[in-house]
Amino acid sequence: MSDATPILHMLSPTKHASPFDVNMAADAGYKVIVPYTDVELGEVTGLVQDAIFSRPPQDGVRTGVFIGGKDALLALDMMKAAKEALVPPFQLSVFADPAGSFTTAAAMVACVEKVLKNKFNRDWNGTRVAIFGATGVVGFASSVISALEGAKVQLVAHRGIERCYKAAEISKERFGVDLEPVLGENDAQKNVIIANAEVIFCAAAAGVQVLSTANLQSATNLLVTADVNAVPPPGVEGMELFMNGDLLPGCRTTTGVGPLAIGDIKYKTESDLFKRMISASEPQHLDFRDAFHLARTLVA
Numbered sequence: 264m265s266d267a268t269p270i271l272h273m274l275s276p277t278k279h280a281s282p283f284d285v286n287m288a289a290d291a292g293y294k295v296i297v298p299y300t301d302v303e304l305g306e307v308t309g310l311v312q313d314a315i316f317s318r319p320p321q322d323g324v325r326t327g328v329f330i331g332g333k334d335a336l337l338a339l340d341m342m343k344a345a346k347e348a349l350v351p352p353f354q355l356s357v358f359a360d361p362a363g364s365f366t367t368a369a370a371m372v373a374c375v376e377k378v379l380k381n382k383f384n385r386d387w388n389g390t391r392v393a394i395f396g397a398t399g400v401v402g403f404a405s406s407v408i409s410a411l412e413g414a415k416v417q418l419v420a421h422r423g424i425e426r427c428y429k430a431a432e433i434s435k436e437r438f439g440v441d442l443e444p445v446l447g448e449n450d451a452q453k454n455v456i457i458a459n460a461e462v463i464f465c466a467a468a469a470g471v472q473v474l475s476t477a478n479l480q481s482a483t484n485l486l487v488t489a490d491v492n493a494v495p496p497p498g499v500e501g502m503e504l505f506m507n508g509d510l511l512p513g514c515r516t517t518t519g520v521g522p523l524a525i526g527d528i529k530y531k532t533e534s535d536l537f538k539r540m541i542s543a544s545e546p547q548h549l550d551f552r553d554a555f556h557l558a559r560t561l562v563a
């Protein structure tokens with residue numbers, strides 16, 4: 264195994280690299296961490312090739328590229344460009360997690376999967392999922408992860424449905440999944456969505472209450488509601504931070520999974536993926552699928 268210094272190059276298409284990810288990478292064991300901001304897709308090849316040719320091939324596994332930003336598809340495109348830039352035997356590892364969304368979505372889907380299995384003896388196959396905050400990065404990644412597992416996913420639009428149609432079209436093209444856009448702009452529309460859903464992922468903006476206890480009275484089939492928003496008020500009224508399969512207040516059958524129960528698994532998933540990159544004997548290329556497979560083992 265190479266004992267070269269672990270170096271992480273953090274590429275972000277946004278103005279700042281995420282301090283959260285810098286801390287996570289340092290705590291996982293990276294000794295040198297360099298942020299590159301405002302990075303364009305077309306610049307990835309040059310940066311990656313600059314990194315690989317400076318170390319002997321056997322030390323390439325100690326070099327990592329982390330792709331951040333705030334756009335899931337751009338992060339996947341940058342990851343693809345980074346992989347295509349490699350010139351064997353010169354290698355490095357790549358991990359994409361824009362705005363922490365891949366590891367957060369992976370953790371949310373894994374936590375809910377555990378409650379579905381343990382409390383309701385159910386899996387994702389055919390399970391009806393509604394996603395609030397579907398146009399965000401966490402909502403997008405959770406829609407694809409759960410649909411790939413066999414769930415029937417609705418993308419809830421809170422202001423115009425066009426962007427949800429676009430997301431559904433792209434997800435079909437890139438991942439082969441069928442996602443259904445639905446309008447959830449007012450209580451009447453939300454209540455119809457809730458009445459149909461068996462699982463709700465609430466991945467809306469921080470500090471925004473999206474579903475009230477009154478909305479949840481429409482739930483007749485709802486088994487689990489998860490909320491990733493840790494900033495008060497909760498995205499789902501009555502959601503507690505560490506709730507993990509307990510009944511939601513005011514509900515007779517609906518259980519809740521709160522943001523810090525999800526956050527705990529998210530944190531461990533991101534940390535363990537960094538550690539995997541540092542200790543691997545072969546270069547790693549990690550996206551939301553790898554995050555989900557790992558999160559599943561962490562909740563078990």
Ligand SMILES: NC(=O)c1ccc[n+]([C@@H]2O[C@H](COP(=O)([O-])OP(=O)(O)OC[C@H]3O[C@@H](n4cnc5c(N)ncnc54)[C@H](OP(=O)(O)O)[C@@H]3O)[C@@H](O)[C@H]2O)c1
Pocket residue numbers: 362363364367395396397398399400401402421422466467468469470471473491492493522523525526527529
């Ligand atoms: N628990 C954890 O470990 C963890 C980790 C990371 C992130 N988070 C949380 O995850 C959530 C999503 O993060 P993100 O990065 O995906 O955010 P994002 O990309 O900004 O997406 C936010 C989503 O919320 C929607 N939204 C905004 N206001 C709304 C409203 N009034 N009703 C319904 N939907 C509304 C947005 O719709 P528009 O596109 O129309 O604006 C968008 O779909 C945030 O609450 C964040 O704090 C939690």
